[in-house]
Amino acid sequence: MRVLGVDPGLTRCGVGVVEGVPGRPCTLVAYYVVYTDPADDLPVRLLHLDRSLTDLVAEHRPESVAVERVFSQHNVRTVMGTAQASGIAVLAGARAGLPVQTYTPSEVKAAVTGSGQADKAQITAMVTRLLRLPEPPRPADAADALALAICHIWRGGTRSKLAAAADRVRRGGVR
Numbered sequence: 001m002r003v004l005g006v007d008p009g010l011t012r013c014g015v016g017v018v019e020g021v022p023g024r025p026c027t028l029v030a031y032y033v034v035y036t037d038p039a040d041d042l043p044v045r046l047l048h049l050d051r052s053l054t055d056l057v058a059e060h061r062p063e064s065v066a067v068e069r070v071f072s073q074h075n076v077r078t079v080m081g082t083a084q085a086s087g088i089a090v091l092a093g094a095r096a097g098l099p100v101q102t103y104t105p106s107e108v109k110a111a112v113t114g115s116g117q118a119d120k121a122q123i124t125a126m127v128t129r130l131l132r133l134p135e136p137p138r139p140a141d142a143a144d145a146l147a148l149a150i151c152h153i154w155r156g157g158t159r160s161k162l163a164a165a166a167d168r169v170r171r172g173g174v175r
Contacts, residue, residue: 002029004062005149006053006089007141008070010081011038013049013089014141017060018131018149026150028131029060031142046088053092065093066152068144069102103151108144111151123147 001021007014013034020026034052036045057065067090070083086102093100106116113126124143128136130150137143 001064001153002060002062003064003066003149003152004057004060004093005066005145005147005152006086007068007144007148008082008085008089009141010045010049010085011036012139012141013053013085014139014143014145015053015056016137016142016146016149017056017062018146018153020150020153022154026131026153028133028146031137031146032056033139033141042084046084049085049088050092053089054095057092057096057098062098064152065089065098065100066148067093067100067102068108068148069104071105101152103148103155107155108147108151111155112147120144 002017002019005014005016005018007016013036014031015034016031017029018026019029034049036048038045040048067086070079070086090100090102103111109118109123110116112118112130113122115122118126120140120143124136124140127133127143127146127150131146137146
């Protein structure tokens with residue numbers, strides 16, 4: 001399974017592409033950080049993010065997209081930009097006809113480190129180790145995006161298969 005993970009942000013949006021199957025080590029395909037200029041108008045920034053994510057989906061042809069779920073922060077301005085970037089990421093996956101799954105930060109932390117309370121340094125260290133990278137992915141937005149992709153492969157892939165099987169049973173037949 002190939003997954004494109006997105007750590008949404010309006011100024012820095014992390015994107016990571018990982019391949020793997022549940023229960024096995026994953027393999028790095030690529031990672032990026034899409035930057036937008038805070039001096040630009042919001043529509044220009046969102047359009048740049050949309051074009052960049054659409055291009056990365058087309059280039060890497062993932063089977064699904066994993067996006068970090070926006071959570072409440074103290075700074076409303078920051079959470080609004082993150083929510084807008086998240087919407088663009090979800091749209092890029094949906095436009096390509098891909099399943100899109102969102103994960104809370106604590107779900108990702110628990111999947112990758114074993115603790116829902118892990119800090120950024122722990123996530124980066126585990127992503128580096130799990131993907132057998134010679135050096136940590138930088139900046140942290142890229143490591144977070146890779147962690148999202150790993151989380152989806154290990155948890156979401158199984159979750160999606162179970163949901164699909166349950167749906168087939170509800171419709172009256174096991175296939």
